[in-house]
Amino acid sequence: MGESMIDWSDASRQALKARALLESNSTNLNELPLRNDVRESWKRSLARVAPAAEPSVLSDDRLRLARERSELQRIWPVFEKLLVPAATDANLLVALADARGTLLWVAGSTTARAGAERVGFAAGADWAELSIGTSAPGMALATGTGSQVSGAEHLYEQAQQFSCSAVPIRNPRTGQVIGAVDLTGGSDAISMHSLPLLQAAVMAAETQLLLPGAGAVVDPDYLDLGRADGAHLGDLSLSLRHAEILTLLVEHRHGLSTAELVEELFERPDAAAEGTVRAEMVRLRKVLAELPGRVLDSRPYRLRWDLQSTLGRLRDALELGDLDWALQLYAPGLLARSQAPGIVSLRYQMQSALRELVLDRGTAQQLLHLGRQLADAELLRAALRELPADSPARSLVVSEVEQLEA
Template identity: 30%
Template sequence: MANPPMNVAQLAAADPAQAARLLSEVREATLAGRRARIAPRPVIEQSWARMLRGGVDPNHGFRLEPLSPDEVRGRREGSPLAPVLPVLREGLLSVADVAHHIMVVADADGRVLWREGSTSVLRKADGLGFELGADWREDVVGTNGVGTAAAVGRPVQVFAAEHFVRAHASWTCAGAPITDPRDGRLLGVVDVSGPLETMHPATLAWVDSVAKLAEARLREQHHGSLERLRAVAAPVLARLDERALVVDGNGWTAAVTGVPYTRRITLPKSLAAGRRWMPGLGACSVEPLAGGWLVRAADEQPAAATRMVLDLARPYRWSMTVSAGAASWSRELSLRHAELLYLLAVHRTGRSAANLAEDVFGDPSRTVTVRAELSRMRRYLGALLCHRPYRFCEDAEVEVLLPEQIRDLLPHSTAPAVTAARER
């Protein structure tokens, strides 16, 4: 029978030094392939297993060159987290500084874009390579509050020797992902870090609550921008007696006329005024509006899409690209959509909702969840995704790009069908 995992927060609050020693014993035993007397927490054990599979060196780790100051500045200017930086500072900085912590904000690629807080702790962070522009993805520097929180998609606290790289064992960190409230896409991670003796059991909940405040602010800003665009769109659409919609720069719909309301449409990466083929709409005339685009649908339909590329080769950055003649568009995918599209690509003749529920959840009764996800996918794939059974349309050529090692396929997926594919 496996030993139960230790309650790290409780033990560390009572005696940080003892907790650090116990965690060091657990880590050394686990890395040596021995059974530890106290099991690591599941989130940490799973992260360590990923590090071992990925070849991260626990003795030295691996550091990429940090971004240049100009690159950091450019990423800051384009970061969707820049507008909520005041929320993060207000919620975290005053307490962090007093508690000898620093606040770190990284983008979706794990690059550190902002660092603020205790001056002495900032100097210690420099010694760990935890500097502006540094790459703190899990598969680069091992288990940590930034990279692991991004990898698992939920708040994570990493205490002392729970860090995979030995040099980080004097450090403690609590990170929470910040996602786009519109579609769940990862925008970055906010992290509070410091020396191990400064750890507090409430730190993780505190960081997570501030991350959720930032997401709420992003949601408010999005609603406000759509309201402003809707006001611009109203008189324009009132003069039209054709099918049209007005969307913002990311494809979110502000207003429609003559077409069913769709929450979002997929826009080409480089959209310009003129004649364009739009997923789900066909041939369209596109015109700029203040804060968005006027999209007018033409009557004729385009030729069927000829090629679909499901890219699962890059860790945690999965996408679907559809090409139809000279037109093409791409969309980044969530883990669940990547799983379902992979299964449909494997089973070109189709899968029922019960089949897919068994494939993804190991439970054929979870058809409601599967149908809901496929309904969301049809919003951007349109007629390319057929049903009864669910499948790609017969005219589409479907290519799947896989990782070099099949064991790296959708690494955080627990879907039985994906797990089986990784073990082949």
């Protein structure tokens, strides 16, 4: 991207000019005097957040769960080894964000960390464009390319004392962006060597992801339905049918007979359905044999251990009224390929409950987030009522509502 040719002093002056124009409402967003990638990020960001937005932060328990369920935990040690010592010497921070923009780990200079924490740049904080506006990690996740942001180019005003560079991390098997690694601090964070250094570290980390995950600490008692690469039980990748069965058994702790499982799994069961279920249970037991102590009873089929699931935690979050946690757990893709009646019913229940809770007490950003996920005009109209009258996002949201209702 020609980062060595960027005049950062001029970029900051232009960003200050752009902010003044934005505040005066005297310019079109397409005409803001910014670098092209930063201008596009401002446009995306202003469609969702106000410049004064502050990052939301996970509680310690939520952060622990987010780390446990993330495949990034396997490669954080790579960045600790390759980046953190040099960053500490340069008074910089290294941050590892997941695909949603949550900073799962932040390490480096004690001085830099203290200053960054005052503006919300800390483990557990949400630095996605959707939440906090333009930043290097947010841009890297949004565009899938290496990004750099200097001082005033940050849309979040409190972050203008920092500069940052970030590079996306991809699953080497699927090519999907699963996170971003970031350098944050003073001018050294955007030096001509910053992006190549990050890119080299990412290459090493992505290679690590190709290796068996023997060193990964993954909860073997958590049925993770939210991963882009399918359902997982600890390290074990599950077929859709096995994920459906385990989900149903988590929901029916008392157990299900073969006939009841047939009703929950098949839209139009035939005479062979019960035999098919028994065969799947034999296969599932073979899969579970890799996890000692995880046993299924028969007659009825029932879990003999305490298995947690994404849907169960989502229900807990809804019952607690914890919208941030619920929105983190929820994705329209939860077992989206499943047409099993029992799964379709559970999916509908969770979606309906979350939608009602967001409508009842959601912020503008939460309403926009779920409204766009579900393509729901009512949620977007509710977001309009919550947005400030002078918010630049209003015109875009109005356009989205009109398209949905056309």
